[in-house]
Amino acid sequence: MNKLIVILLIMSHSVLAQTQLTLEEAIRIGLQNNFQVQISKKQLEIARLNQRVGVTERFPNVSFDLGQNNLYSNNNSPINFIRGIYGDNSLNADFNANYTLYNGNQRNIKTNQLKYISQENEQQLKNTKANIIKEIIESYFKALIEKEKSQVLRETKNLSKLRLIDTKLQLSLGKASNFEVLRAENSFLIDSSSYLQQDNTYQVALNKLNMALGADKTKPYILTEKLDIAKDEFNIETLRNKMMSQNNEILAKQVETILNQSKIDLVKSQRYPTIGLNSRFGKSYSSTRFEGNTPIRGNISNFTIGLRASIPIYNGGELKRATNEAIILNKIGELQLGALKQELSIDLISAFTAYQNQLKAVKLNQQLVKNLNSSLQLVKGRLENGFSNALEYRTIQLEYVQSNFNYLESMYSLKSYEIELYRLTGELEKKY
Numbered sequence: 001m002n003k004l005i006v007i008l009l010i011m012s013h014s015v016l017a018q019t020q021l022t023l024e025e026a027i028r029i030g031l032q033n034n035f036q037v038q039i040s041k042k043q044l045e046i047a048r049l050n051q052r053v054g055v056t057e058r059f060p061n062v063s064f065d066l067g068q069n070n071l072y073s074n075n076n077s078p079i080n081f082i083r084g085i086y087g088d089n090s091l092n093a094d095f096n097a098n099y100t101l102y103n104g105n106q107r108n109i110k111t112n113q114l115k116y117i118s119q120e121n122e123q124q125l126k127n128t129k130a131n132i133i134k135e136i137i138e139s140y141f142k143a144l145i146e147k148e149k150s151q152v153l154r155e156t157k158n159l160s161k162l163r164l165i166d167t168k169l170q171l172s173l174g175k176a177s178n179f180e181v182l183r184a185e186n187s188f189l190i191d192s193s194s195y196l197q198q199d200n201t202y203q204v205a206l207n208k209l210n211m212a213l214g215a216d217k218t219k220p221y222i223l224t225e226k227l228d229i230a231k232d233e234f235n236i237e238t239l240r241n242k243m244m245s246q247n248n249e250i251l252a253k254q255v256e257t258i259l260n261q262s263k264i265d266l267v268k269s270q271r272y273p274t275i276g277l278n279s280r281f282g283k284s285y286s287s288t289r290f291e292g293n294t295p296i297r298g299n300i301s302n303f304t305i306g307l308r309a310s311i312p313i314y315n316g317g318e319l320k321r322a323t324n325e326a327i328i329l330n331k332i333g334e335l336q337l338g339a340l341k342q343e344l345s346i347d348l349i350s351a352f353t354a355y356q357n358q359l360k361a362v363k364l365n366q367q368l369v370k371n372l373n374s375s376l377q378l379v380k381g382r383l384e385n386g387f388s389n390a391l392e393y394r395t396i397q398l399e400y401v402q403s404n405f406n407y408l409e410s411m412y413s414l415k416s417y418e419i420e421l422y423r424l425t426g427e428l429e430k431k432y
Contacts, residue, residue: 021221023140026213027432030136033214037132040125047118058107060099067092091285097278101307104272109265116259123252130248130428137419137432139212143205144223145412150202152404153195156397160188163393166384183390187397227411229362230418236352239425243348246426250344253337260330267322271312279305348424355417362414365407372400 031037069090100107167184170176210218244250281303289295312319379396382388422428 018220018222020224021140023137023225023432026140026209027133027136029215030132030213031129034132035214036128037125040121040128044118044121044125047114047121051114051118058111060097062095062097065092065094065096088289089287092282093284094280094282096280098276100274100276102272103274104269106266106269109262109269113259113262113266116255116262120252120255120259123248123255126426126429127248127252130423130426133428133432134419134423136209136212138416139205139209140223140225141227141412141415143202143209144225144227145408146198146202146205147223148227148408149405150195150198152401152408153191153198156401157188157191157195159397160184160191164188167390180390183394187394227408227415229359229414234352234355234421236349239348239352239421240345242425242427243344244341247344247424248426249340250337251426253333253340257330257333257337260326260333264323264326264330267319267326270319270322273309273311276308277305278308279303344424348421351417351420351424355414355421358410358414358417361410362407365403365410368403369400369407372396372403376400 069092070088164181164184164187167176167181171178171181206221207218209221282301284300285297286299287295287297376396379388379393383390383393419428422431
């Protein structure tokens with residue numbers, strides 16, 4: 001009785017130690033722990049900080065300068081008005097302010113650039129998240145598939161065990177031979193070995209899921225999600241339109257193209273004059289003392305304000321070179337955007353075609369599993385009634401196992417293509 005209690009306590013502790021994990025929770029944990037996502041968030045934080053601060057040229061440049069000088073002189077030159085030994089001490093304070101009134105619209109161009117940089121970083125963060133979510137979902141369903149395979153083999157192993165027990169009973173009744181018992185035992189041993197190998201494969205898949213979640217230690221999660229077919233009926237034209245308007249890679253590259261255009265505008269703006277306002281307020285205190293005399297003290301105050309203008313005339317063709325380079329870089333960016341759209345369009349068509357074919361395969365495998373399950377029940381009854389043999393039963397049993405495996409693998413492939421379609425159309429975060 002005490003041993004039974006101990007066993008029950010161990011079993012209950014093992015169950016409690018396992019944590020149920022939904023797909024939604026897995027994505028939340030994975031995004032929270034992923035270093036690349038954290039880096040992208042910090043980069044976006046910097047971009048937004050720069051955007052909030054804005055271009056410094058919008059504000060005056062203000063400075064306060066303070067200086068103190070000490071002079072000791074022994075002047076015996078006959079041409080100087082002041083001769084002899086004297087010391088001079090001075091304290092100078094200057095308050096300067098400069099403000100750019102006009103610089104070829106560079107202020108607005110740079111302000112817009114900061115906004116575009118922030119938008120680009122935002123799209124890059126979304127793209128990083130989408131890739132991580134895709135990896136987490138695939139790892140989650142891979143572990144789920146391996147778990148389902150383990151259950152199929154566990155069921156097969158249990159059936160083989162019951163078959164072995166029944167064959168031994170038939171041997172004791174004289175209705176079976178030792179050869180039949182040996183065959184039944186071999187089948188049970190093969191199925192037991194297959195189950196153990198598959199259970200190990202399932203544990204490896206769980207470890208990979210933990211890695212995708214960014215966990216330091218492997219946790220024995222209980223996966224709660226169900227394998228199902230997406231309710232969405234995909235249409236290639238609808239998918240293409242969504243991709244062109246929502247795909248994170250395309251949106252990021254479009255912002256980059258706008259940034260390249262603004263770089264052209266910024267270079268061209270250097271052709272225009274720069275006009276600024278300067279002002280200065282200064283205060284100077286001095287103290288001069290000749291040897292043997294009382295110090296002579298004084299101070300000077302002054303205030304100046306004025307305009308400055310800088311007009312570019314010639315800089316050795318550097319401005320023209322920089323303009324042409326910016327135009328070429330902008331063209332390269334447009335070509336890269338076109339190439340990206342073309343590449344993603346091909347990926348979309350491939351994923352869509354593969355999804356449609358895999359959907360057909362899933363339905364075929366579903367029907368095959370159903371048929372073989374019925375066949376297995378029929379041949380089992382035929383065997384028990386003496387109208388079949390162990391070889392026929394074993395053949396149907398192995399076909400049933402393989403059909404289940406094929407069905408599960410086709411479901412995993414279908415889910416992978418479904419996830420890829422959502423990623424390409426920029427809807428992965430919305431769906432999961």
